[in-house]
Amino acid sequence: MFQAKARAEVLKEVVNVVSTLVDEAKFIVNAEGLSLRAVDPAHIAMVELTLGKDAFEEFKADETEIGIDIDKLSQFLRLAKSDDMIDLKHDEDKRRLNIVVGDITRRMSLIDTTGMSDPKVPNLSLPATVTVKGDDLTQGIRASETVSDHIALVANPEGFEMSCEGDMDQVHFRKSKKDLIALDAPSSVRSLFPLEYFANMLKAVSSGNTVTLQLGNDYPVKMEFKIAGGKGEVRYLLAPRIESGD
C-alpha cells in the first residue's frame, strides 16, 4: 500500500536527481518514507536518494517496491506549478501508479522491478571533505566544457580546485579555504572524473544549494546535498578516471 500527497516542487526535485543517471527506477516505500538506489547503465555513477515522510503533505505506506518510468513522471509533473498538490496512489491490482494534479488523472503502468538490481554502496574511506555552493561548481564546469572531457578535483589544506587541461587550453577554478563553506583536507588529494557525468549531477542541485564533496587520491568522489528543504538527501558516487602520465 502506498498513498501520498506532495507539492509538485518536491517530486520535481526527485525526478531531476534520478533522471541524471537512469530512465527507469525502483523506488522503495515504507512507513518512514521513500528511497532509491540506482546505477547508470555504464556503471560509472551511483545515486542514493532518501525522502522522509515529512517531505510529503500526506503519506501512508506499507513496504513495497514501485518501478517508475522517470520520463513519464517528469512529463506529467511539467503540467504542475511548483506549489500544486500532487496525489499519488499505488493500484496494486492493476500495477499502476495513479497520479492526480488538479482535474487531471494519469494512470501510469508500472515497470516490473523483479529484474532490477540492488546496487551495493561501496565502503570508501575518503580523507578530504569540501563544502561549497553548487552554483560555484556549475560556473567551473561551464568554463571547462569546451576544453576537455575530464575534470580534476583537488583538495588540500589551502583550498579546493577544479582543473581542466585540454590539448590547447586550461581552465582552473580555485577557492581558498576562507572562501569555502567548509574544508577538511589533511593532505593534498586529486582525482580525475568524466566531466559530463559530474556536470549532470550538478544539474540536479537546485540553485542556491550547498554541496559536500568527499575526495581521495584517484578515488571516487561522493557528492551530497539536501532536497525538499532538508527533508530529503541525495548521495552521488562517481568513479574516477585514471590519469595517463603524459
Place this chain on the structure above:
Amino acid sequence: MFQAKARAEVLKEVVNVVSTLVDEAKFIVNAEGLSLRAVDPAHIAMVELTLGKDAFEEFKADETEIGIDIDKLSQFLRLAKSDDMIDLKHDEDKRRLNIVVGDITRRMSLIDTTGMSDPKVPNLSLPATVTVKGDDLTQGIRASETVSDHIALVANPEGFEMSCEGDMDQVHFRKSKKDLIALDAPSSVRSLFPLEYFANMLKAVSSGNTVTLQLGNDYPVKMEFKIAGGKGEVRYLLAPRIESGD
C-alpha cells in the same frame, strides 16, 4: 476595393486561427467585414471565421476575394507589437495586398483564388453543449500528448470529460457540472478525435478565453470562440474517428 486599418493584435489572432488548418486562404471582404471558410488538406477539419468591420479602426470594402499566403502575413505581423497599427490596401491592378507597419511597407503578391473551393458547412444536430475555459482544455491536452494519438470528448448530465487511453497509460481530465461555465447534456455522448488536430485548434484560443464545444455520439465536434474582443467569431468543425471495439 478593400482598404482597412487594424491593431496588429487582431490580425495576429486571425492568422493564428487560420494557420492551424491551411497555408493559403481565401478571405471574402464586403461592406460588413471579413470572412473565411477553409478545410484542411486532409479534409478532417473545417474553420469558419468572421470579423466584423467594427473590429477594425478603419474599414472600407466592396465585395471581393483576397487569396493570402498565411505564412507571409504571419512573418510580417511578427514585426509589429500588439498595439501597432497595420494598414492594409488591396491593389487590384497588380494583384497585391500592400501592408504597412510604421516605416515598413510590404507589397505582397496575392494567391489566385479561382481554383479554391467554397466548403459547405454540414447541417449537424449536436445534442450536448459544454462551455469551458480554453486553458483547462489545453492542460488536458498537454497531459494526454504522450499517451495516445486520440482523445475522447465525453459530456453527460454530471459533467465533461477528456479521456485518452494508450496501450500502457490513461489520462482523464474531468470537470463536474458546477466547475463548468455552462453544460447542457440531456444524455451521455462520446466521440473520439485525432488529438493533434484538437490540440492545434486549441492553440488558436487566446489564454483566458472561453470555448464552447458541441458534441454528439460518434459525431463531429464544433468548437466556437470569440476573437478581437468579441468582434469576431471562430467556428471549427472536427471529424470523429470511429472507435474500434477493443
Place this chain on the structure above:
Amino acid sequence: MFQAKARAEVLKEVVNVVSTLVDEAKFIVNAEGLSLRAVDPAHIAMVELTLGKDAFEEFKADETEIGIDIDKLSQFLRLAKSDDMIDLKHDEDKRRLNIVVGDITRRMSLIDTTGMSDPKVPNLSLPATVTVKGDDLTQGIRASETVSDHIALVANPEGFEMSCEGDMDQVHFRKSKKDLIALDAPSSVRSLFPLEYFANMLKAVSSGNTVTLQLGNDYPVKMEFKIAGGKGEVRYLLAPRIESGD
C-alpha cells in the same frame, strides 16, 4: 607586454563585432589601446575596430600582436555578467592569453599571426551620409529577410530607404529627412548589398545605438558606430552587388 582589466560588457561588444566576419582575429595592442582590421573569408566585407585604453579599467601594453580564437573568447565571456571584471594577461613565453573572471582562470593558446594578412582600407569617396537608429535598420532587415537575398540602400535629399525586391513580394523601409538623425545626400545614390552580411553587421550594434552609413552609386557602404560608451569605434565596409538590369 599586455595586461589589462575590463568590464565583461566591453569585451562582449568587441567579440560581437569581430565574430560577424571572422573566427580568428589578430589584435594589435600598444600603449594607446587595442585595434583590429579583418576581412571575411569571402572578401566581401571588412571590419576596423579601435578601443582606446580608457575603455579599460586598467591597461598596460607595449606594441604586440595577439591572435585570438574568437569563439573561445566568446564562450568564456558568457560565464561573466555585464558588470563582472575580466583580467587579461599575455603570457609571451607560453604564447597564451590568461583570462580571469572571478574564481575561474582560462589559459588560452594564441593563434600564430605570422600568416594573417593586414588588409588595406580602400580610399573611397562616398557622397551621401545617413545617421539612423540601429533598431530601425534591424526592423527593415527583419521585414526583408524572406523576400530576397539582396537589399538596396538608397539615399536622396528627401530621405533614406531600404528596398528589397523579390520575385513575388517587395519590402520598402522609408525614413524621410525629418525622421532621420542626420542626412547629407546632395543627389540620389543607390547600391545593392548581400542582405545576410548587412544583417550580421547590424547584429553587432547594441540596441539603442546610432549608426552612420556612407553611400554611393553601386559603391561599397561604410557603416560606423561607437562601442564601449563612445570609447571605441567600429567601421564596417561592405562590397556592393551589381544590379542586373531586369
